[in-house]
Amino acid sequence: MSRDRFLRPRWLAYPLIAWGLLFCLLPSPALGAPLPSQLTEGGSAGDLDRLRQALELQIVEERLGQLGLTPEEARAKLASLAPDEIHRLAVRVEEVQAGGNGVELVAVVLLAVILFIVILELLGRRVISRG
Numbered sequence: 770m771s772r773d774r775f776l777r778p779r780w781l782a783y784p785l786i787a788w789g790l791l792f793c794l795l796p797s798p799a800l801g802a803p804l805p806s807q808l809t810e811g812g813s814a815g816d817l818d819r820l821r822q823a824l825e826l827q828i829v830e831e832r833l834g835q836l837g838l839t840p841e842e843a844r845a846k847l848a849s850l851a852p853d854e855i856h857r858l859a860v861r862v863e864e865v866q867a868g869g870n871g872v873e874l875v876a877v878v879l880l881a882v883i884l885f886i887v888i889l890e891l892l893g894r895r896v897i898s899r900g
Contacts, residue, residue, distance in 0.1 A: 822852055825859035832862045 826847060833843035847855060889895075 822855070825855055828862055829855055829858045 830840070830843045830847060833846065834840060838846070850858070
């Protein structure tokens with residue numbers, strides 16, 4: 770009953786039929802197949818490696834910029850590094866500091882003092898510490 774009353778006017782039936790056909794013929798985005806979660810053969814691993822390297826390069830370059838290098842200086846430094854070195858820097862980017870943390874200086878001073886004491890002992894001089 771309501772169907773007869775709704776579709777009685779012919780001018781309304783034809784646009785509804787045309788709309789239905791058009792709707793059925795258009796491709797639906799939901800019908801696309803999902804992408805596999807694992808890498809497939811055909812170069813995907815190489816693409817993934819290039820993407821990883823590009824992101825690591827960007828991360829390290831930003832960190833060097835934060836430490837006071839200009840973008841040109843940062844690019845010059847990164848161009849002289851091997852991809853493996855850039856990967857190690859990107860993994861430990863939070864530990865990278867502008868001038869080191871001072872441990873190297875303390876180690877060098879301690880080695881110099883020990884070397885000085887050893888040389889004095891070899892020369893027959895007594896090293897006496899008064900404390």
